[in-house]
Amino acid sequence: MKSSEDLRIKLRSIDHRGYPAYKDLKGQYDFGSFVLSIDHVQGDPFAAPSRLSVLVAGKKAGFPEEYYQTFPKRITLQDHLTRLFAAQLSSGSKQAKGSGKSGLLAASRCGQEILERTACRVKDGAVTLRFEAGFPARGRTIDAGELEKMLFDILPACVHASLYYQKINKSRLKAAIELCEDQQYIRSQLPALGLCAFLANGSVLPRQSGVSDRPMEGAVPFRSPASMEVTLALPNRGPVTGMGIPKGITLFVGGGYHGKSTVLQALQYGVYNHIGGDGRELVITDESAWKLRSEDGRSVTGVDISPFIRQLPGGRDTRHFSTEDASGSTSQAANLMESVESGSTLLLIDEDTSATNFMIRDKLMQEVVAPEEEPIIPFIERVRSLYEDFGISSVIVAGSSGSYFHVADTVVQMKEYEPWDITTRAREAAAAFPVFSANQEKFPACSASRCPRPNAALKKDDRLKLKALGTSELSLGYDTVELRYLEQLRDSEQTMALAYLLKYLQLQVMDGRRSMTALADQAERLLDNQGLEGLFERGDVRSSLARPRRQEILACLNRYRKLSC
Secondary structure, three states, X not given: OEEHHHHHHHHHHOOOOEHHHHHHHOEEEEOOOXXXXXXXXXXXXXXXXXXXXXEEOHHHHOOOHHHOOOHHHHHXXXXXXXXXXXXXXXXXXXXXXXXXXXXXXXOOOOOOEOOOEOXXXXXXXXXXXXXXXXXXXXXXXXXXXXXXXHHHHHHHHHHHHHOOOOOOOHHHHHHHHHHHHHHHHHHHHOXXXXXXXXXXXXXXXOEEEOOEEEEOOOOOOOOOOHHHEEEEXXXXXXXXXXXXEEXXXXXXXXXXXXXXXXXXXXXXXXXXXXXXXXXXXXXXXXXXXXXXXXXXXXXXXXXXXXXXXXXXXHHOOOOOEEEOOOOHHHHHHHHHHHHHHHOOOEEEEEHHHOOHHHXXXXXXXXXXXXXXXXXXXXXXXOHHHHHHXXXXXXXXXXOOOOHHHHOOOEEEEEEOOEEEEOHHHHHHHHHOOOOOOOOOOOOOOOOOOOOOEOOHHHHOOOOOOEEXXXXXXXXXXXXXXXXXXXXXXXXXXXXXXXXXXXXXXXHHHOOOOOOHHHHHHHHHHHHHHHOHHHHOOOOOOOOOOEOOOHHHHHHHHHOOOOOEO
């Protein structure tokens, strides 16, 4: 390994040369307190920034072993360090001047959720932090003096201020680790308590706006109805009381703008741990929860939707249903069956984003259109058997139809963001109305053994390009995958990781014999054993990936229009 002085000498020797001479800097350099690695050098000052990383040895970093001895705590430590380092880099960015991206310094920008990322890796106490830097130039001529300022003045100050235990705010890190312990404790207790979610009293659920995920100032704090209160003795915070949502069928009702969808949104993001101060840090949901909705126009490949859709015009097969342009009802049926395939045990449903004819057929419609003339078996006829036969609970937001009162185990009314348990009153009201024809019979037999074949054309492309557009879509080569309706994707780095996972599954795992479940198992094994770094060849790890859930991995694969089963 070369020394930092070797880097300085190299820098000065290429000053004022053409920009490609920067590539001679690739390699590792010992700065004494840390090692700097220049992993990839941009082709010109206007191209994507260069990729660098710093490594601080475990003894020098000095973080207590208890802070990274379990997977959740290690992810929390990595998240905390990424935020600290990114804040330091931000203050030093663009201090060096020049053309294009000269002087840029940036690391992953973390949101409210705590995610596993390639940006930071803690292994046996050693800290690796990956980031981007725009190597300075005047026009397309190297400005070595400005890069020397970045690497020898700005960067060491950022490293020393954020990646050493003795230098950072220890109490804030301790609070983050303790919050993680409390969150994981709640998550571990849900099954034993017969719950699928928990919302702590005092949680702040509303967000500032549609473009800000920060808590709304002055919002009404959440408080559970007394009948649904559960108290948990957390390892660090001690007794915490909140609303326990029981397994089964739970219905949230109420007038418009009273907080029904706000609660559902908090639950759908409760599959992730959140940072302190988010307001939803003690809103914990079954990790496999799936936000189910309709998705007009999506492609569907070989999905058995026969439990919900039958007798399609033209005799189309619904046991192995495929389409390039799904309707609202067929897309929601496919989404549901795919969620079962992914192992989800909780469905989160808002009637506003559902296909009406998938959710319910009222009595009058049943009188006018005979059952044998209607191909759709509405969800209300299957929701009970989904729970009793498969253990899949449902949390449903409804504002216009009271039909689900007949099948709900629990009914909660939202009034000005305050929940009220109205289960008894709802049942009494439902008893006064004629029972609709909704046979709650055993869930019908269905097939979930799809074995996709790889797209052979991808193997012919030696330089397969991957791209992510926010959380809305990704591209694999020339193919685009629409993800905008995967509402639980929270970060564009998750989207980028999905692109790499899709490439990995297509090129290295699919063989026409492995089922979708087996593909998801293999992807998770890779991520568990090697981390996101396992998706990169030749150690060229990018700093722009965050781990998606199993549910999103399969959802991405299902929306790939070249999928073949």
